[in-house]
Amino acid sequence: MSLAFTRSETGGIGAGLTVVAPLIDPQTAERIARERYGIEAGATLLPGEKDSNFRLATKEGPSFFLKVLSPGEDAGVSNMHTQALLHTARRAPSLPLPRIVPTLDGLPEFRLTVGAGDERTVRLTSFSYGRAQSGGERTAVQRREAGLLMARLQEALVDFEHPSADHETSWDMRGVLGLRPALGAFREAAQRRRVEASLERFEAVLAPRLATLPFQVVHNDFGGDNILVDPDAPDRITGLIDFGDMVRTARVFDVAIGAAYQFLAGDDPLAGALDVLSGYAAARALTPDEIALLPVAIETRMAMRVLIPEWRAERFPDRRAYITRNSAAVWHQFDRLDRMAPDEIAARIAAACQPSRS
Template sequence: MHSPHQPSPPTAAEIDDEASDLPGAAVLNAPPAPFALDQAQALLLQHYGLQAQFSPLSGERDANFLVTPEHGPRAMLKISHPLESPLVADFQTQALRYLAQSDPSLPVQRLWPTLEGADAVLLPCPGGQTRVMRLFSYLEGLPMPQAPRSAAQRASVAQALARLDRALAGLQHPASTLALPWDIQYAHRARGLLRHVPDPARRALAARALDAFETQALPRLAGLRRQAIHNDFNIYNLLVDPAAPERLSGILDLGDMVHAPLVDDLAVAASYQIEVERDALGTIADFCAAYHTVLPLQSAELQVLPALIRARLAMVVAISGWRAARQPDNAPYLLRNNPISWARLQALDGLDPAHASALLHQACDLPLPSL
């Protein structure tokens, strides 16, 4: 018999139904689509004229390989998931081409053309699906989760994001308006997934964050400046210089790009930089100030930022909990970021919007809006 305080385990059908409002939920729960190493090697030789050693790289959806030629720099071969539309892959491709023109010094990957000069190769799959194969430069560096953290590093991350956002401004693509599951604009649609949080206090904590989003941010999003954004500037997508870990040396994974309010990009990045051991809001303020030195923020953006950050954290625990319920064998991996996300949600719980707005305006040296 179940405790009245604990929800009964949902059926598989109920689990799927709970995510019916979440954009693009099917892609999140698609099983991995591996690709045979010898077949990838043959395709590399056929389309790029390269013979190289191959080793698999981790990837949540795509099949990725580290390519080490006998001569020349290393590269990464990426073969997209069959469920990902070639249009979405092309958005990432065109973004890299755009960045190569708008800010060539940004530490992002570069595309290697095929022997025919194409950016990608379309691979037909059984069932009429298509996989997109592309070859990228390989970025060297130390993954940020393995590096010591510091205030200087956080400032470097914020300024790099601002440079990236500034360089992406003006990019247009048909895929940019497709709804994605990790788009903060749809944070409220993840509310039903909180059923998979077993602790009632934690469920309520995440629900309060979504309440704040719906009342403090959602009504204002339509009036904010919008553009193509990275949308996943988390520490697992960043590399640092091993000899100077405070310096960002690589930006990875444009797979969650979307056209959205610019401040959403800052909210995602800031949510991964909060130090719960000290003043959480102060960490956010410092991060904003560093971003603001490169790409000035607007008062309206600062007013919604805290609610957006809390919404992103609520999405992390809600979506990962739901995915773990559908993929129990992979639950430890899917829930790996939850402890720190819960701690950050708790640190921001009960945040006074007026106080937060005042502190962020002060950090960016902007006047408070008149009432």
């Protein structure tokens, strides 16, 4: 079992990355399903960064998704994710989100003792079907639908409260300046300077206005790996998964994340982000201040997408290829955006955020 660093130890780096621990085996997953949920099913291990994730396939009925959280995740944070899913099921039952399946005792989650000092939260949900948006064809309609889904999810969560909602996580943009010590992880000076410039822009432009922005609990990882689409009708979104980065933060950060993850690979990467923003604007309006700060917020998320993986890859060199798998695409996007005039970027983003575009 290897430990990453907490915010208190490194000035902001590593919060939420916690522990890399041995995975639960499929036989244990099947026993959990049988003894705690009364479900006879075959377990298949699914990819995951820290957690043990399984698809539970029954012989004649539906499949389920079993998640055994990393022992490094605080139990309160895990419970926040569970309660958020229960809350959205009540507030917006039509949203394509996983649904909590209670234990035989009626519990929405439980704590599993794996070994000495190793306790993990276990949660069972319905299985979300579809292909990851990042794994195939992307369309403008699909991106607008993603923006619309984000707006509807935010609306469902607007009144959600939990004692752990303000927990520390490295992926919360409001703490990005605490990541500065990680800049030394870059092997190339030019990359370090480019990311440092983004952090300086955040500090000068966005940080002084942060306290005036609307805050709420948000998904905080609204990207193509977590958006599922119908493989036979790719315009249709079938699910949204992975609530593991959920946190209470500035609402505009969630929108910036959704936009940043939809950049295109060509000479105009911004076009894909504008589709998301127009879809969002069809259901929910940002304030003028939020719209004005979106370019900086989007750039900041891009910087985090290369900075945090580089820092992690330095500590887990055997996993560098996986951890930094998206970095080359982000650097390409930086290169293309840096060729565009900042006023042009801001004007196009502002125009996309007007409801009349939907």
